Every structure is written in C-alpha cells, then in structure tokens.
Amino acid sequence: MKYNQKTENFFADVYEVTRLIPRGRVTSYGAIVNYLGTKGGARMVGWAMNNCHREVPEVPAHRVVNRDGLLTGKHHFGTPEMMQQLLESEGIKVIEDKVQDFQKLFWNPIDEL
DNA sequence: TTGCTGACCGACG
DNA sequence: CCGTCGGCCAGCA
Numbered sequence: 001m002k003y004n005q006k007t008e009n010f011f012a013d014v015y016e017v018t019r020l021i022p023r024g025r026v027t028s029y030g031a032i033v034n035y036l037g038t039k040g041g042a043r044m045v046g047w048a049m050n051n052c053h054r055e056v057p058e059v060p061a062h063r064v065v066n067r068d069g070l071l072t073g074k075h076h077f078g079t080p081e082m083m084q085q086l087l088e089s090e091g092i093k094v095i096e097d098k099v100q101d102f103q104k105l106f107w108n109p110i111d112e113l
Numbered sequence: 114t115t116g117c118t119g120a121c122c123g124a125c126g
Numbered sequence: 127c128c129g130t131c132g133g134c135c136a137g138c139a
Contacts, residue, residue, distance in 0.1 A: 007136080015124065032132090041134030044122035073120030100116055 010030045015055055017109050021063045026099055026109040028067045035109040047098045050076060062086040069102030092093045 013036050017102045021027055022072040029045040045064075062083045074083040074097065084094045092099035 003137095030123095033121080038134075040136090042121040043119060044121090044135055046129095047136065049120055061120080064120080067123095073121090076120055 006040075009047050010036070014045055014085070015052060015059050017072070017113075018052070018059050018061065018064060019057070020105050020109070020113070021060060024092060024101065024105070025040045026063045026065055026069070026087070026092065026105050027107045027109065028065060028069075030067045031106075031108050031110070035113070039070075046073065049073060060086075063107075065099055065102075069099035069106075071099070076099060 014032060017027075017035060019034055029042055032045050033040070034041045037056075049064060051059045052061050061073065061076070062071075064073070071083050071094065072088075074080050077083050084097070087094050087099065092105060099105065
C-alpha cells in the first residue's frame with residue numbers, strides 16, 4: 001500500500017507522537033491533531049490508528065482516547081475488552097469505557113514537546 | 114464526480 | 127442532556 005507523501009508524513013507524525021506517550025498516561029485525538037497543526041483533520045488520526053496495527057514497533061493506540069476520555073476505539077482491537085485491559089495493566093482506572101482522572105493522566109504533546 | 118462513512122471536535126437549539 | 131450540522135480529509139461503491 002502506498003500513500004501520498006502528505007499522508008505518509010501525517011501517519012509518521014501520529015505514530016511518533018503516540019509512541020512518545022509515557023506509560024500510565026493518555027492523550028486525545030484532538031490533542032494530536034492540534035499538535036500537528038490540525039493538518040489532515042481530527043478524523044484522520046482515528047483513521048491512522050485503524051492502520052496502526054500493522055505498524056512496527058507496536059503503536060500504543062490504547063493510550064489514545066477521545067476528548068472525553070472515552071474508549072471510543074476499543075472495538076477496533078482484537079476484543080472490546082483488550083483496550084481497557086491494557087490501560088488497567090498500566091495503572092489507569094477505567095470504568096464504563098471511561099478513563100478515570102482523565103484530566104490528571106492527560107498527556108498533552110503541545111505542552112510536553 | 115457524487116455521496117456516504119469514519120477510533121473527532123465544536124457550536125447551536 | 128440530546129440530536130443535528132458543519133468542517134476536516136481519505137477510502138470506497
């Protein structure tokens with residue numbers, strides 16, 4: 001599969017930022033988009049994540065949630081429970097598909113990078 | 114080319 | 127609180 005240079009660059013940036021998320025922390029699609037300069041649109045981040053499973057090394061997509069801290073993409077993992085399981089294994093509490101203390105655990109690439 | 118969809122977000126009523 | 131719409135861009139029929 002080949003993508004445009006634009007798309008490849010976008011993908012690379014998204015994956016790079018996602019991999020930089022510290023263990024036990026989370027971020028949002030909007031934050032990544034904002035960090036990249038809203039290039040490509042917010043929905044493209046999710047679209048990129050849909051392809052991340054074939055990327056190497058593994059992209060911690062489970063650390064990326066929507067702006068409310070909801071695990072909107074959990075159905076795109078092997079099983080719907082996997083995303084929550086991975087987060088809890090890192091010490092993140094998840095209740096009803098929602099990250100607890102989201103504001104506290106939120107990792108903003110703009111602020112950190 | 115058109116129209117619909119999508120792991121989003123913000124604004125409106 | 128909930129539904130709807132517009133904007134963003136790529137993929138597909």
